[in-house]
Amino acid sequence: MTKMKAVAKIKPSPGAEIVEMDIPTPGLNEVLVKVLATSICGTDLHIFEWNEWARRRIKKLPQVMGHELCGEIVELGENVTHLKKGDIVSAETHIACGHCFLCHTGQAHICINGSIFGVDVNGVFAEYTVVPASNIWVLDKRIPKDFASVMEPLGNAVHTVLAGEIAGTTVLITGCGPIGIMSTAVSKICGATKIIATEINEYRINLAKKVGADLVLNPRKDNIAQRVREETQGLGVDVVLEMSGNPSAIQEGLESLRPGGRFSILGLLDKPLETDWNKNIIFKYVTVQGINGRLIFSTWHKTSRFLSSGRLDLDPIITHRFRLEEFEKGMELMKSGNCGKVLLYP
Numbered sequence: 001m002t003k004m005k006a007v008a009k010i011k012p013s014p015g016a017e018i019v020e021m022d023i024p025t026p027g028l029n030e031v032l033v034k035v036l037a038t039s040i041c042g043t044d045l046h047i048f049e050w051n052e053w054a055r056r057r058i059k060k061l062p063q064v065m066g067h068e069l070c071g072e073i074v075e076l077g078e079n080v081t082h083l084k085k086g087d088i089v090s091a092e093t094h095i096a097c098g099h100c101f102l103c104h105t106g107q108a109h110i111c112i113n114g115s116i117f118g119v120d121v122n123g124v125f126a127e128y129t130v131v132p133a134s135n136i137w138v139l140d141k142r143i144p145k146d147f148a149s150v151m152e153p154l155g156n157a158v159h160t161v162l163a164g165e166i167a168g169t170t171v172l173i174t175g176c177g178p179i180g181i182m183s184t185a186v187s188k189i190c191g192a193t194k195i196i197a198t199e200i201n202e203y204r205i206n207l208a209k210k211v212g213a214d215l216v217l218n219p220r221k222d223n224i225a226q227r228v229r230e231e232t233q234g235l236g237v238d239v240v241l242e243m244s245g246n247p248s249a250i251q252e253g254l255e256s257l258r259p260g261g262r263f264s265i266l267g268l269l270d271k272p273l274e275t276d277w278n279k280n281i282i283f284k285y286v287t288v289q290g291i292n293g294r295l296i297f298s299t300w301h302k303t304s305r306f307l308s309s310g311r312l313d314l315d316p317i318i319t320h321r322f323r324l325e326e327f328e329k330g331m332e333l334m335k336s337g338n339c340g341k342v343l344l345y346p
């Protein structure tokens with residue numbers, strides 16, 4: 001067998017197609033992975049819908065979509081000696097150059113020559129995919145296989161939550177998409193003492209409560225900053241984890257943060273945003289922190305330990321499973337917001 005099925009973005013317009021293409025051949029330092037499961041990220045939905053961000057960001061079509069991977073190594077490049085056929089793996093999706101200033105100083109996740117699966121190079125919505133051996137994460141046998149593809153976005157949540165003090169803090173999580181939901185669960189096991197989330201979708205409000213939010217506020221009904229102050233003895237929360245990319249959620253988050261607090265941002269905005277810097281940031285003495293990817297590989301080690309110890313359970317967070325051919329159903333569901341993580345099986 002030399003051909004495989006894949007979900008590819010063919011044209012610079014909304015949608016994607018199932019295509020038949022050659023199974024890729026691994027290079028000297030790469031491995032061929034048989035995809036067992038993959039999950040849909042908000043990024044994939046942006047590319048599928050071909051929104052403003054995707055139009056500016058995607059340079060090359062056609063391209064296989066997807067980046068969140070669970071698979072089995074079926075072929076090794078000639079130079080690869082530390083992995084073996086049959087290994088069940090996930091993968092870091094940021095491919096670093098290994099020789100720039102950032103790679104040299106322990107910040108390979110923001111490598112200036114970096115590329116990303118399914119964004120810059122062919123992705124993993126396919127029966128097979130080629131991955132640089134240095135990006136492979138071998139799954140701990142105690143972790144259910146299904147969880148492997150979700151380790152990458154879970155790593156985003158772990159990275160954001162642990163990017164500052166969390167034990168004993170009060171936390172506001174703005175936006176309960178899958179990473180907001182996972183951040184709620186991670187904040188809980190890391191010892192946050194009060195977790196307030198904001199969300200408008202009923203399904204996700206319930207999911208946030210299920211995984212550990214003490215209170216979920218609805219920006220369409222509640223005055224967020226006022227309610228947060230009521231819940232924190234008038235002070236505001238110590239930490240805001242911004243997961244929505246929504247301008248009003250960001251404004252509400254800044255107003256809900258106590259002076260001297262941490263504002264960690266993972267949610268991507270569609271366009272530039274104005275805020276009152278003097279009032280919300282400078283005089284308030286807050287730390288505003290952009291979060292990108294995962295620390296390679298210290299975030300992966302922590303994420304793996306959270307899962308293998310049984311402290312963190314992804315079962316309630318993985319809500320839907322489809323065959324790869326049914327990817328459009330998954331995209332629709334992600335768009336509706338009536339889901340947690342959606343998995344696709346080739």
Ligand code: ZN
Nearest residue numbers: 097100103111
């Ligand atoms: Zn680099």
